[in-house]
Amino acid sequence: MSYYTSLTGLKNAQTELNVVAHNIANAETTGFKKSSTAFADIVSSSVITDPALTVGIGSRVSKISQEFSLGAIEQTGSALDLALDGEGFFTTVSPVSGQTEYTRNGSFTVDGNGFIKNASNARLQVFPIVNGAVSTASRQDVQIPTVNASGSPYSSVTISQDGHVTATYDDGSNSDLGVVAVANFIAPDGLKQMGASTWTATGKSGAATYGQPGTGTLGGLMSGSLERSNVDIAEELVELISAQRYFQANAKAIDTATQISQTVINLRN
Template identity: 30%
Template sequence: MAFYTSLSGLQASQTDMATISHNLANVATNGFKKSRTEFADVIASNLTSSPTSAVGSGVLVKGNIQQFSQGNLVQSANGLDLAISGDGFFAVKPNPDAAQVDYTRNGAFSVNADNEVVDSNGGRLQVYPVDGSGAVVATGIESTVSLRLPATSGTAVPTTAVNYSLNLSSSAGLPSGGAFSRFDPSTYNNSTSTTVYDTSGNPLTMTTYFRRETTPDAAGNTNWSAYSFIGDQAVTVGGADHTTLTFNSSGQLTAGGSSTSDPVTPSGSTGAQTITLSYGSATTQLASPFNVASRSQNGAAIGQLQGVTVDAKGLVKASYSNGDVQNLGMVAIANFSNPAGLRQLGSGYWAQTGLSGAPVAGQAGSNGAGSLMSGTLEQSNVDITEELVNLIAAQRNFQANSKALDTDNQISQTIINLRS
């Protein structure tokens, strides 16, 4: 009987060392939760025997109990690195086509080729759907959806109007280079550029060249020509390659303040567009140098994804190059009445069981869930010093039981020798 008592001690010590080794192996695993081996003594007795006659018969491993204490929180440069300070788990879906939802504390998320927010295992982060204002429109784990970041936002708006307010210097002379050529700066006085958009929302550069054509006539009027190009494509008005701006003796614009181009298809574009060129009342011909006070246009590109933020409540927002901001979802936080009852699946995942209870779904800061921190990761809750001390103790326990087994063997051998 003593052999089996010592053997149970050896087996229990081996289990304890395996648990401690597992903890130490995962000291650098984000979101990892250490375990502790629980033991119970074994007594050889029955209901009718005297309490004083009970004899100890070894030890029994009752199980490995997970310890869900908080791990250290460290900052990172990735806005999709998320950490829960307090209770709760992220909900992830390993298979987008299945109903199964797993739970994790490892919030190291990134974006995959399909623009889905996933963890290192490919599990898709689950969020509650929200409306345009960011309010949650459906709750419960069964209502969550996988978080996807749209690559674009909005629709392309081709430019149909360009507005300038500028000053053409009355001191400027007539160009000396002959007929206008945009490649020869001696054939024009000044130029300015602005970005416009074609029918597909592609940005293009529109450049307008200003050329003084006359000195003041008897009435004090002066004419300037304005030549516009989108890339290499000339913008014509009524078949003419330029428009004429006329200023009176006071430097005020009296003619040519607005004109609509002929349909133009910029190089590389797929559709034609017309553009109204307008020079506001602030456009003048004064003695001061050439100056563009303002320029504007009414086109817009399709917005390209520029960044993602997650606030303290878990609201995910995407920002785009055209200024759009979209509310994409609210990070789902699941809590359990008995986290120690969760089944470990490996890869930092847990699954609910009857012991853990059903998930209590909510969001950061509600229903007992902890707060959410973006740009932060939770480290393992393993304390290396503590585990090394535990490992030494487990090793000593193993050695002691091994010595007891050896002693039992010597006693048995002595008895055998006596009988022989």
Template identity: 25%
Template structure:
């Protein structure tokens, strides 16, 4: 009997050594979860049951369980290295066979699919043509490596402040002393000799402001406007064009905004005369109205059930051509420019400067944004903590490529390990609950990082010593039983 008990102890100690050795071997394996050998005693059973003097029959290996506590996060330089901080498993597919893993070694294959070391494809939510994540549509995640097509500018948002303390560029100062000697600032256009006035007209008494009659706007002469700003806009082929806006104060609360695209009038590319809009502000400095300074007043009478389309530049029905055709509404809303292919196909730009102000502070463009861009090449990937994958391009744009999903189980101990740091579901684990990171019980993702093995080497080395001593002790049981048996044999 003691032989069998000792043998069962040796088998148990061997199993413990195997489990501990496997833990030690995988101490450096990302996503590995340590195992634990769990034992139970054995008692001989009879029809009448076991009495109080029943003797044990040894030990058996009841279970080898895995401990799913969090491993340390180790940061790497690979954007597609992923770590889960919390609950959940990555979902992979190998030709339709679904598996689960915590090992976040991922990259892309030659077709652009996100795969792990063994070529299993990472699963996630796809995106539609507009880059919106399609929740619930789980499939193979793929990174589009093709160039990003250019996009023509269709909207320009600006928030700027015009300095209310400035005076019109057509105004200059003349100052006199008590003996009627004066000091003149140079006029905007030309230099005036007080004995023989030429060029700009002057009129002054004491200290006064005089209007310069021929101070013609000139984009090359900063003295003919108060402020200016420029921004790049793009056509459908990705060509950049410089839109420059010049601000000229015309009254206490009134300004002209003169605009050129690549130095040309946007309504007439053959002309360098800027297109002008009038901006009027109220007493609190808020933009009140916008007017078309180029328009010719007119009256249009429309009969019943009739639609009339008017070209804002000429008053004629619109015809194909080149240039930028501006339009202005009658309700003070920002203007819309329709661009008819100076370099490429027709597009349109809507201006929004409804938040423009006129305060007693320096001219400043507080914010400016436009939605056009040139062609871009893929330059990198970013993944946020919710699993959304962004592709970054050389044109400064980014595009959503998909969203990684995670899976969790009611009983993770019921998962079946299949090697390669992976598991598959079983009857004991239950069905997977699939969701995106940071929702429900799912953990958060950390990109550019890996989850270390949760093996604690110091604990495992102690377990190794304990298993070794257990093995030696059980071997001693067999040795002692052998000696007793030999004593019985020697009784002859």
């Protein structure tokens, strides 16, 4: 029994090492959110078991949770680098699969067709401007026209603190292309990780609710800035040492059980 009990501890220690290693590996990944491991004990008992004689049979991983605390904000000066100073996620849609994804990585660029996209080519979503007012009933790709109605070529793009995407043209005119759509979830730790600092909604996270930056519980938009990873290297190194000791202790318990078994076998011989 002691072999299997300690074996569960070894497996759990390996899982914790994997989680800590993943956190450390992404300490410099923009918009990354660290994870932590929680464990629970396993107890073998039945309705006729004497509570005073109940023996535990090991441990298990009960949850690997994501921590969505705010990372440090780094100024970059690029107009299309965005950060949320608070809760919420940027909404993007893949032009290939049509899948909606959510991210805290606000590093965007303009492609050859005028779409604002991230490194995975997913397009930033905005609320359209209808008759001069923001319509939050729908979302769409934001696309910058290469020329305005007067035929003047595109010059630059800016995004204000309230999320308005404004294109400027050589003749000095401006065009409001929409307002950045920010999503939030009732249980963000239930989001499914997709890699590249992106997530998708699940039944555990609940459906996304959308709003403009800086409204309700949603964070304000910071243009020219990016949110760094929320990984604390010092904290992760402590967790790494703790997981290593945890692994070594369980390995020692198995070694001790082996020595005892060998002693018993020798006595019988």
